[in-house]
Amino acid sequence: MPLIRYPQFCALARAAELIGERWTLLIIRELLLGPKRFSDLRSRLPGISSSVLAERLTRLDEADLVQRAHLEPPAASSVYELTGDGRALEPVIFALIRWGARYLFPARPGEQLEPEWIRLVLAAYARKGRTPAHSFEIRMPAGEREVVVHVAGGAKGTAVAQGGSPADATLVADAEAVLGLMAGILRPADALRQGQIRAQGDLEALSVFPHLFDVTEDRR
Amino acid sequence: MPLIRYPQFCALARAAELIGERWTLLIIRELLLGPKRFSDLRSRLPGISSSVLAERLTRLDEADLVQRAHLEPPAASSVYELTGDGRALEPVIFALIRWGARYLFPARPGEQLEPEWIRLVLAAYARKGRTPAHSFEIRMPAGEREVVVHVAGGAKGTAVAQGGSPADATLVADAEAVLGLMAGILRPADALRQGQIRAQGDLEALSVFPHLFDVTEDRR
Incomplete structure (x- = not known):
């Protein structure tokens, strides 16, 4: 009740x-x-x-x-x-994430940020419709463990899944850097040069990463 | 705060x-x-x-x-x-309406139902992508007033708007009947014959009405 x-x-x-x-x-x-x-x-x-x-x-x-x-x-x-x-409830949660993101900054002192949450964020912003057919394994340190997310573009849109599968490139990055790359406010080349992320595999493909997401305002 | x-x-x-x-x-x-x-x-x-x-x-x-x-x-x-x-917040509200609809029935005794809400419901279920280019004016009695909603199919999906504009057909119906037509559980021909709705204009177009909406489960 x-x-x-x-x-x-x-x-x-x-x-x-x-x-x-x-x-x-x-x-x-x-x-x-x-x-x-x-x-x-x-x-x-x-x-x-x-x-x-x-x-x-x-x-x-x-x-x-x-x-x-x-x-x-x-x-x-x-x-x-x-x-x-x-x-x-997933579409409800995704809509709330997309709306609430405008209030995310500034971070408040002492706030918790779980790398696992990033999987939901990436899924909430995954672009629908055809996206470039590149795949990425994202490894985020989380205490003594690691959160691994697989992101793949394709004809039916971007798929976000738990765990590592073969991918064109592997990124090791913290949660904030992954958010920055997704939102297009952190350029992959800059992030690599500044050591904010490490990457293996097809580094050329990294420039595609932000195009797998749609961070524009919901149209309605 | x-x-x-x-x-x-x-x-x-x-x-x-x-x-x-x-x-x-x-x-x-x-x-x-x-x-x-x-x-x-x-x-x-x-x-x-x-x-x-x-x-x-x-x-x-x-x-x-x-x-x-x-x-x-x-x-x-x-x-x-x-x-x-x-x-x-509109996409959030629409996602909540689509999710919450599974709990709508049974109605509880004495519950309020405002015909104006139906405009949001129609918008929440409006089909995206091309829909048949027919338009409908829906007039729902609401106490001494009337709630008027305009629904139009088109190349960019179904548009739902407040107020009456010229339309292929005009429907006079209560809120429950409009929900039934939208969901495809009340057939327009049956509703007309049984007097649950009244209609003027292109009565042939009425059969298109449910196709302007997508009441299937959200895919994600």
């Missing part, structure tokens, strides 16, 4: 009942990136209390947007994952 | 700070339909208190999403309207 009910026969009001509470959109963001344990979710949402997170997950479960799954040993843990209706 | 701050360098979190409070999305919906007085907004949002509405409008004003405008006499009243950044 949602926390609030709007007495309106309106699809927007129904959506606002289900995902309009504080933190809920950020929980959806984390689960769009993949199934997560309760403790993983908490570490991605500093400031949320255990009780609020548990309450939100219960409501999302009741609304059939999130479900629990149990991983096989050796993980042997319980995770939360999106259902089909939950994953169908 | 938003009511909540998420300490995250994330466009989605920024958006959630600005429009993630209860009622705010519904206020944006009303203002996407046009400037409104405070009292107009209240009547469209039963259940909201004056103080909550005033508080939300103040925050939206501070965030430069909403601004006040003063109408010339004889209206001589003060209205709220969206700024450019506020209007830029």
Whole structure:
């Protein structure tokens, strides 16, 4: 049962009942990136209390947007994952990212930036329609790990996927540099020369990278 | 200053700070339909208190999403309207409408349904890319008034606009019937025969009406 009910026969009001509470959109963001344990979710949402997170997950479960799954040993843990209706929120999240980006700067002191989020950002801005047929493996350091994203242009638009696959070029860069390259405000040649990114493979292809994205204002 | 701050360098979190409070999305919906007085907004949002509405409008004003405008006499009243950044929320609202529609039925007892909302719904589902070049004037009774929407197919997709312009056919129908026609679950010929809609002009063109919309699931 949602926390609030709007007495309106309106699809927007129904959506606002289900995902309009504080933190809920950020929980959806984390689960769009993949199934997560309760403790993983908490570490991605500093400031949320255990009780609020548990309450939100219960409501999302009741609304059939999130479900629990149990991983096989050796993980042997319980995770939360999106259902089909939950994953169908992707266009909503992408539209919110595109709109909210105008408020991203300036960064505030101490803000968290998870490299994994960049995968959603790249997907939100992926150009539709034919894009140059070049592919890129992007490796972003994330603590002791690495977040790897595969970006490929093609006839049906730019595809963004998790993990490394063979690519024309491999980029090693931090999240900010990848955002700058995507937005066209950091030129690949400058970034290489200044050491903001490292690259292997077809370095010529790098100049194509910004063309795989459409950072213009949504037309409507 | 938003009511909540998420300490995250994330466009989605920024958006959630600005429009993630209860009622705010519904206020944006009303203002996407046009400037409104405070009292107009209240009547469209039963259940909201004056103080909550005033508080939300103040925050939206501070965030430069909403601004006040003063109408010339004889209206001589003060209205709220969206700024450019506020209007830029349209793709977000459309994505939410498309997602939330799966939860629309069943209607709950006593729910409000404003015919003016149908304009946003038609726009949210308007098909992109070439659509049949037929135009329709839709007249929906709304109390003592009438809401008039113009829908036109064309090379650049279906356009949905406020007000009546010359059209191939004029439909008089209530909001539910228009939704049914749009979704393809009410056939125009059946609706005419059963008296759910009345029509003038090119009745042959009516069969085209559902093809002006795309009610399939968002692909991503």
